[in-house]
Amino acid sequence: MPLYEKKYEYQEIRVNTNEDINKIIADYNSFYNLPRPGISAIDDPSVYLQTFFRGQSDESWKIRASIEGAKEQENEILADFGSMHDGNSFDLIAYIQHYRTGTRFIDFTTDKDVALYFACSENMDKDGALFMWCYSPHKAEWYTASVLAEVAQINSDSKMSVQELSEMILRKKPKIKEAFKETIELNTAIVSFLDHGFMAVPPETAKESNLRLKRQSGCFYVCGVEFEHPLEGMARISSHAGYNMFYPHSVQIPKGLRNGNALVKMVICKELKEEILEYLEKKGITKEYLLPD
Template sequence: MHEEIIISDWKEIEALEVNFPLEVFRGQSDASWELSSSLNRFADGSDAGDDICNTEFWLLRTFRRRAKHYISDLPDSDDIIGWLSLMQHYGTPTRLIDFSHSFYVACYFALINATTDAAVWAIDPGWLLGEGHKVFGVKNTGLRDESEDRMYNEGNRFLRNALSTASQASDLSENCEVSGVIPVEPFQFNKRLGSQQGLFCLPLDISKSFEANLENYEKAEYEKFNKIIIKYEIKETVLAYLREMNITAETLFPGIEGFAKSITHKVWCR
């Protein structure tokens, strides 16, 4: 259901950034990879089998019970999206998929560790927001802030119900009655998410692939969802332009982590 666009020159990247001004983007270092969450990848490599929601329940439960020993500023107890965002930040698998409002930031993440053709996925968040309202049976009215807050609240309501108990989560793994993808931005931004101009796409039925979650959305045509393949041969050229734009590990990962990453990248670029 997505269109593939092949890029083999920096000027084509500049043109695309103008063509997709309202989209959000995700960079992946291998163009053959599908869009999937860290939770799906974790479940595929474990014995979770088909009970992926039960796995999600126990990951969330364990994190929430022990995070207070390490972090003082925690999300409200009913803000499940906020909790998943925090888990994602510190490396616990979740259903959230990282995207960025910046096409160039996504290009950086696509290319910095690429050893083959890379990809940047582009999707229209306004389309996801409108279709998400239909999935939850609520009216898409009001200004942008009201629409986004309503979707955030509906997503939280869905997750609270789905992950309320282990048995409820297991039932959802076998029979999720809704599917779709909604865009969400946590109310508590960490520095990294801010530096990367980040947000998340949240698949509702994690027993299905990202694209399968979109199949019932109206107007699921090419201009709403695109895969931009960046040829490996232009990796060094594109990263050089991105460095001139100050898009580096040091700016995208605040603190010592970004500085440490930037050292290896500077050595690689010599």
């Protein structure tokens, strides 16, 4: 019986060799025919439906955003670094995520060796986990990333309507105002992603100022927010979208990263960790390389 079963459901697979890992990845990509064009009409391989990886050194940990363990709220954290990155909120949050403290970004990579390192580099007495998930990502330059980056900077702890958010965005972002002539249009667009978030690939500008991001072939799942009421039924249609209320500093991990149909969790036995680290070191994948100061 193959390790990876070619079917649309969450799978948790225990692996005992590096060859097992490579075979599972190959079978997964074959089953989903990856990479291939995804949601975007542009022919850009960076936003193709593709496989993303995440390594965690204790397999019992759930996938979570690092901001969940932070003492400060996002807007307070961002205010401390406000003069960096020329006002580019996405690049700033990416820098903070890699060098300082928690954000609503969840680290992923397109390089399975990088994820393997983080799955094996700590907690040597625990089994590790290598997560694999396919997604058609957004680009950090798109309006969707700008919206969630702006949400992170909202000062108020109070709940807020989508209409209020749209009005704020249109005042602050001229390029978005060019694309959405009416507030109702932006309301409808925002409720299509704000409750669950999306995977985002960083721009080259972020990599230029963030060597860790570059060397780790990093990308991020940008978490959405909690709404006062679930976005069901009529809640997402244009005439109702603006009335939906949300909590700006809440963090919503999507169901897909819990036990989604396309999610695969490979459990790496603790006895295999040293062998994998030796294999990675021969390829130049070390702590010094991945985590430069």
